[in-house]
Amino acid sequence: METSVLKVDPTNPESDVIGRAAAVIRSGGLVAFPTETVYGLGAKGLSAEAVAGIFNAKGRPSTNPLILHVSDASEVLNVAADWPATAQTLAARFWPGPLTLVVPKRDSVPHIVTAGGPTVAVRCPNHAVARALIRAAGVPLAAPSANRSTELSPTHAGHVLKGLNGRIAMVLDGGRCSGGLESTVVDVTGEIPRMLRPGLITVPMLEAVCGRVEVGAKSEGVARAPGQMAKHYSPRTPLALCATPTDALTSAARARAQGQNAWIMAPDSKEFDQLDEGADILSALPERYGAELYDVLHMIDGAEHDIVFVVLPPDTPEWAAVRDRLTRAAARE
Incomplete structure (x- = not known):
């Protein structure tokens, strides 16, 4: 076709x-x-x-x-x-x-x-x-x-x-x-x-x-809506979720020392002010971050990284959708 x-x-x-x-x-x-x-x-x-x-x-x-x-x-x-x-x-x-x-x-x-x-x-x-x-x-x-x-x-x-x-x-x-x-x-x-x-x-x-x-969905056998699977919205490149920018920077440095092509993805913050390579820095505003997310992940998939360390945004209602997509995208199965 x-x-x-x-x-x-x-x-x-x-x-x-x-x-x-x-x-x-x-x-x-x-x-x-x-x-x-x-x-x-x-x-x-x-x-x-x-x-x-x-x-x-x-x-x-x-x-x-x-x-x-x-x-x-x-x-x-x-x-x-x-x-x-x-x-x-x-x-x-x-x-x-x-x-x-x-x-x-x-x-x-x-x-x-x-x-x-x-x-x-x-x-x-x-x-x-x-x-x-x-x-x-x-x-x-x-x-x-x-x-x-x-x-x-x-x-x-x-x-x-x-x-x-x-x-x-x-x-x-x-x-x-x-x-x-x-x-x-x-x-x-x-x-x-x-x-x-x-x-x-x-x-x-x-x-x-x-x-x-x-x-949250109830456990009732039949799903009532899409988006309930543990693994969903996923790139081919493995994602590892990090709680803080420091965790991401430390993990990426360790992976690079072991020969991996490691990358970082995070909301804009002062921790990344001097970071001019090795990262995608998205908006610190949840609406703009959400609008950018899949586009950035598609680009990451085309860059042949071995792993991407993703800094989770705050656990607040405004960021709930982004955190949900990132958590499902990082799931192994």
């Missing part, structure tokens, strides 16, 4: 380009497209056969559910059997945006989308290309990140092609994704909302709207 790459205006997408991509979706094919978080890999969300193509292209385990994307909140009842008051409150505040809500599913949602579970994860993305594609296709789009399973998420069209070239029909190249981290996922089926995956919308932001929010 030859993967077509079509340039598209990220703010005012051309109707002919969107039309071509929507035709691929309607025919059961796969199209990668930009969102405000990362590039997604879209298929007809209510077609089990089309969705199976996502799992095949990514090498994704069937136990890892997908998110259904809608172009407007009014469309959720096409896939949700119930829309709790908390869902309505959160959607009114954060949609369109990087928030996924887990709700009871309609029978029309194929089991392959939900890993056989009774709930479905739904999101309305805040990106002109994504919403135009959903509207033109006329169906909710099942769309995980457009990468091979467990590997780094893509924030550029080039990242998509690294893993999926020849495995999918089309990529809509809308430039760089602004957010850089996958959406926050919140289960609203219980009395108290529960964050299943941290993202750009933090616990304090949620609690300011809906009150107390619990954190």
